[in-house]
Structures are given as C-alpha cells and as structure tokens.
Amino acid sequence: MKLYSWNVNGIRAVLNKGTFQSFIADHQPDILCLQETKAKQDQVEIDLPGYEQYWNSADKAGYSGTAIFSKTKPLTVINGFTDDIAKKYKLAGDSYGDPSKEGRVISAEFEKFWVVTVYTPNSKGDLSRLELRHKQWDPAFLEHVQDLEKTKPVVFCGDLNVAHSEIDLANPKANIGKHGFTNEEREGFDTFEKADFIDTFRASHPDTADAYTWWTHWANARARNIGWRIDYWLASKSIAGMVVDAAIHPDILGSDHCPVSIELKV
Numbered sequence: 001m002k003l004y005s006w007n008v009n010g011i012r013a014v015l016n017k018g019t020f021q022s023f024i025a026d027h028q029p030d031i032l033c034l035q036e037t038k039a040k041q042d043q044v045e046i047d048l049p050g051y052e053q054y055w056n057s058a059d060k061a062g063y064s065g066t067a068i069f070s071k072t073k074p075l076t077v078i079n080g081f082t083d084d085i086a087k088k089y090k091l092a093g094d095s096y097g098d099p100s101k102e103g104r105v106i107s108a109e110f111e112k113f114w115v116v117t118v119y120t121p122n123s124k125g126d127l128s129r130l131e132l133r134h135k136q137w138d139p140a141f142l143e144h145v146q147d148l149e150k151t152k153p154v155v156f157c158g159d160l161n162v163a164h165s166e167i168d169l170a171n172p173k174a175n176i177g178k179h180g181f182t183n184e185e186r187e188g189f190d191t192f193e194k195a196d197f198i199d200t201f202r203a204s205h206p207d208t209a210d211a212y213t214w215w216t217h218w219a220n221a222r223a224r225n226i227g228w229r230i231d232y233w234l235a236s237k238s239i240a241g242m243v244v245d246a247a248i249h250p251d252i253l254g255s256d257h258c259p260v261s262i263e264l265k266v
Contacts, residue, residue, distance in 0.1 A: 001264045004029040005117060005157035007214075007231060007257035010038040011067070015046060019254030024048065027249075029261070030071050033117035035159045037065035037103075056080065058103040065103040066117050066158070074108040074115075081105065081144050089140040094132050096124075105141070107148060112266045113239055114148045116156035123161070123179040130184055133161075138188035142195060153239035155264070156197070159214075159231050159257065164189040164199070167209050168229040180230060198240040200233045200262050201248065211248050214257045225250075233262045242266055 004027065011034065014020040024032075032051075037044075039062070041055040051069040056079040058064040068077070080100055081091070091100040099121050107116045121137055123130040145154050162185040166172035175181040193199065205211065212227025221227060235243055245263040252258050 001030040001266065002028070002261060003031045003033070003115065003155065003157070003233070003264060004259050004261045005033040005035070005231060005233060006252075006259040007035040007119070007159040007255060009036050009255040009257060011044055011046070012039055014254040015044070017254050019252070023252050023254070023259070027259075027261075029069075031108075031115055032069040033106075033115065033157050034067040034069070035065075035117065035119035037067050038062050039065065041067075054106055054108065056103040056106045059101045060097060063102065064119055066106050066119055068106050068108050068115065068117055070108065070115075072110060074110055076107075076109040078107040079103075079105070081140055082147075085140050085143055085147075088143075089136040091136055091140060094129065096129060099132065099137060105144070107144070109148075109152070113152055113236075113264075114145075114154045116145055116148065116154060118156060118158040118160070120159060120161045123182065123185060125179055127179055127182065130179070130182060134184035134188060138191065142191060145197070146195060149236055153236035154197075155200075155233060155235045155239065155262070157231075157233045157260070160189065161230055162186060162189055163228045163230055164202075167207075168212075170210070170212065170226040170228070180228060192234060196237040197234040198237060198243075200235050200240065200243045200246040201229075201260065203240065204243070204246045212250070213248055213260055217256060222250075222256075231257055231260045233260060235262070239264070239266075 213231035215222035
C-alpha cells in the first residue's frame with residue numbers, strides 16, 4: 001500500500017493550479033492524508049473516483065483542516081480527540097482559538113493498522129503558542145495514538161511543525177530556540193520516539209542531509225533547497241519493519257510543502 005501525506009496549504013489552490021490532479025494521476029496513492037485544507041468539503045469541487053473521502057474542517061473558515069482520501073473504506077473514522085483527552089489536557093482554547101475545533105486530527109482504522117493524520121499547531125514566531133503546543137497538544141496527541149495502538153499498530157503522518165534534529169533543517173545554528181526548532185518542540189518529538197514510534201524516513205535514511213519538506217517563500221529558498229523537514233510518517237515499532245520505502249517528493253509543486261510517503265507491505 002502506498003501512503004502519502006501532504007500539507008497542501010489550501011486544497012482549492014492546488015486544485016486550481018492543476019498540481020493536485022497531476023499528483024494523483026502520477027502517484028496513485030492508496031491512502032492520501034492532507035493537512036491545511038483550508039476548506040469544508042462542500043466548498044471543494046473534487047472528482048476522485050475510486051476514493052472514499054473523510055474531512056475534518058476547522059470551525060473557522062479558510063483555516064487549518066485535515067482530510068483522508070482512501071481507496072479502501074476504513075472500518076472506523078474518528079475526527080479529533082476524545083472528550084476525555086481534550087478535557088485532561090485542557091484543550092479549550094487560547095487567544096488564537098480552540099485547537100480541538102481546528103480540524104487538526106483524523107484517525108482511520110483499517111484491517112491491520114490505524115492511519116492518523118495531524119496538523120500540529122504552530123508555536124508562532126513569537127512563541128505565543130509554544131506552551132499550548134508543548135504542555136497540552138503534544139502529550140494529548142501522544143495519548144491519542146497510544147490509545148489507538150492498544151487495538152492495532154498505528155502509522156501517523158502530517159505537518160508536525162518541528163525539525164527534530166540539526167540534520168533536518170538547512171540552517172540549524174541560526175534557528176536554535178526559534179519556532180519549529182525550540183527545545184520544547186524537539187522534546188515533543190523525542191517523546192514520540194521514546195514511546196516506540198519510528199521516524200520512517202530517518203530510519204531508512206539515517207545520514208541523508210538536504211532532505212526537506214517545507215521551504216519559505218522568501219529568498220528563492222525552494223530553488224536553493226534552504227528548507228526544513230517538518231512533515232513525517234511515524235510508525236509503531238510493531239509495524240515499522242513492514243515499511244519498505246520512505247520518501248520525500250520535492251519535485252511535486254503547488255504548496256510550500258511537498259508530499260512525503262511510505263510503502264507498507266502488509
């Protein structure tokens with residue numbers, strides 16, 4: 001099975017550019033996870049014969065949002081966190097809004113595994129959302145995927161809004177302590193790994209540098225490959241050995257992020 005994840009930075013924009021359609025035709029993902037759709041399903045004219053569509057859109061128009069398109073009908077689909085997890089981590093909102101109403105998580109159960117897609121809150125340039133990210137969101141998301149893991153293995157993907165290690169961004173020294181590369185955000189990723197979730201790309205390509213998934217629009221950064229690896233597929237240890245390919249696709253344009261993929265032999 002070919003599983004892809006892509007922060008499209010607005011599904012309507014990539015559809016209008018034609019890049020989404022050519023991506024589907026060229027790559028034929030079995031499961032496609034999207035982040036930052038910035039739309040509700042009824043706002044999008046999208047023709048994907050052969051795919052089931054599941055959307056979790058933000059209450060706020062034109063903001064955030066996730067979706068899963070799958071050739072196989074899932075057994076179960078869950079939008080967001082359970083009420084218990086939302087209450088435990090006090091995900092009732094901050095000055096930007098309620099992160100549990102921003103359409104940031106979808107979980108789909110298949111015969112042998114769960115697929116979860118996540119659009120992790122950005123800690124903001126002034127780090128004003130860092131505390132919510134570090135103390136509430138990351139532990140809530142970890143508990144969510146660990147709860148799912150009690151029934152079957154989990155693969156989760158998405159824009160985690162953090163470069164985990166210095167190899168994962170072009171200018172690490174200049175960005176230490178800045179949003180996306182703070183100690184707190186990196187510790188959140190450490191916690192996933194301590195819980196035996198495997199970074200599939202880094203497991204397959206431990207020393208590969210200059211492998212990025214996001215580039216700023218400034219200073220011709222994408223053409224110069226001055227980027228960050230902030231989009232991931234992580235897998236439960238029990239299923240990570242079935243990942244036979246983990247790849248980044250910087251040639252696919254249309255967004256400031258590119259897709260990332262894994263192939264599962266299950």
